[in-house]
Amino acid sequence: MARVAIVTDSTAMLPSDLGDAAELITSVPLQVIVDGTSYDDGVEETSPEALLAALAAHKTVTTSRPSPALLAEVYSKLAAQGVEEIVSIHLSAELSATCESSMLAARESPVPVFTVDTRLVGPGVGFAVMAAAAVAGRGGSAAEAREAALERSAATQSYFYVDTLEYLRRGGRIGAAAALLGTALAVKPLLTIEEGRVVPSERVRTADRAIARLQALGVEAGEDADAVDVVVAHLGSPDRAATTAAGVAEQLDGKINGDVRVGVLGAVLGAHVGPGCVAVVVGPQL
Structure with missing residues (x-):
């Protein structure tokens, strides 16, 4: 396990082939609530086809951030695997409370967590994740990976x-x-x-x-x-x-x-x- 790990969320639309970055990146699902029932983003019940069917049937579809407890569990597991620092990169805090969950979870983390608000959504978040992973893969620090993510976000x-x-x-x-x-x-x-x-x-x-x-x-x-x-x-x-x-x-x-x-x-x-x-x-x- 690398010294620095990258955590992101399911909205990042990462490429299917992450290459060497795969071992550095952990993705945490947001929640999709369909007529009151909550599902993880990315499972069968929340596939694009399922979403289109739900919208066509006029079902109520809302979304929710990952809980601070879930992110805290992810951070703790990475620390137990030998990670020394974490960069947690997420969609815009203006559009989701995911960054807030990350910052709350960071207080309980056994290792330092650098939360990055990309101020983007979707593939733009993924670009920032890949930039940070490239730095971490070269042995860079979490601070350096965070800066790379912020620079890529600002340019996107x-x-x-x-x-x-x-x-x-x-x-x-x-x-x-x-x-x-x-x-x-x-x-x-x-x-x-x-x-x-x-x-x-x-x-x-x-x-x-x-x-x-x-x-x-x-x-x-x-x-x-x-x-x-x-x-x-x-x-x-x-x-x-x-x-x-x-x-x-x-x-x-x-x-x-x-x-x-x-x-x-x-x-x-x-x-x-x-x-x-x-x-x-x-x-x-x-």
């Missing part, structure tokens, strides 16, 4: 399209984008994450134009970088996601690290954006 840009603002409204995550509610029927909103909050980016008249503009924003986010990681995520919109990924890949050809990764949003994020969402997340390599 996220844009997303939603068919409706209703799911964000229900979950209370709409922030400054609430200003669009009065014109929601007349526009298709493009949103972004700023200072950890969901805010409007642009208003577009049709879904097709919105997806085209989403692709353009992804390209703009990466065009000045020497190399970038790009993830396109969606819920129930594989065709839109594939089109967006192909367009970004073509226009950023030569800059992208590997391929544009296309993934399906998990239930925690999906419950707040709803079917039809497509997101582009661009993280310049530092």
Whole structure:
């Protein structure tokens, strides 16, 4: 076991093949509550297909942070395995109390815990996790891994399209984008994450134009970088996601690290954006 371990949460959308980083990273599930019954994010009952079915059936779907007790148990187990320091990297504290759970659990941890608020969601959190794991894998300290996570987070840009603002409204995550509610029927909103909050980016008249503009924003986010990681995520919109990924890949050809990764949003994020969402997340390599 390495001296420094990385802990994150199930919203990070980590790549399926973590390589050497796999032994350094522990992921803790958030909770998805469907009609009053709580499930771990990532199990069969909270698969994208199950979430889409629950939303189509008008079931009540809400989410909850991992408890401080669960994170404290994870930290203690890692310490028992010989870990000396932990970097715990999570989605925006403006959108979830997961960072608060981490900080509360850190008080009981037998080893130091550095909590990182990425001020991002989804793949952006994953970029920060991988940056921290790279530092830890080279023998760096927890403070150095934390700094790498923060730098990668600050450089990452996220844009997303939603068919409706209703799911964000229900979950209370709409922030400054609430200003669009009065014109929601007349526009298709493009949103972004700023200072950890969901805010409007642009208003577009049709879904097709919105997806085209989403692709353009992804390209703009990466065009000045020497190399970038790009993830396109969606819920129930594989065709839109594939089109967006192909367009970004073509226009950023030569800059992208590997391929544009296309993934399906998990239930925690999906419950707040709803079917039809497509997101582009661009993280310049530092």
